[in-house]
Amino acid sequence: MEIERKWLVKGWPDGLCPEHIYTMEQGYLALHPTTVRIRRETERGGITAYILCFKGKGGLVREEIEVSIDETLFERLRVLIGLPLIRKERRDYLLPDGRTLEVNEVDAGAPGTFFYAEVEFPTVEASEVWSPEAAGLASYLADEVTEKQGVSMGAYWERTRYDVQ
Secondary structure (H helix, E strand, O other): OEEEEEEEEOOOOOOOOOOEEEEEEEEEEEOOOOEEEEEEEEEOOOOEEEEEEEEOOOOOEEOEEEEEOOHHHHHHHHHHHOOOOEEEEEEEEEOOOOOEEEEEEEOOOOOOOEEEEEEEOOOHHHHHHOOOOOOOOOOOOOEEOOOOOOOOHHHHHHHHHHOOO
């Protein structure tokens, strides 16, 4: 189960130093009713992971199952998709309360590029009491889109990959 809040943001956060930086490529095999995604994720100075992910419907709370796959299967699925993968850079920032702020830049340099941020929580209650103000991020995390339709990465995939073919 995944419990996370999401915001559209403008760039990387000022005054924070990233703990981890990842480059990623991801694509979608299915979007409805269950999202099925592949991702190649490389940590700067680290290893590369290949992930097959299944996501259920939902906003704040939804089922998420991630399975490690090997590079060969990833490449076979990438070819099967037959569309350019989404490119992302993710930077993880440790917040004063111990939570992690994940900030993503999507398709840098392409038309429609954007940034979004996420914070994951262990419970719904924890997500409800957490505030960007307490983390010193009130102005940065001003545009919350957790429950808003059409701002998921799957929706972005549809707009930028399917609609242009």
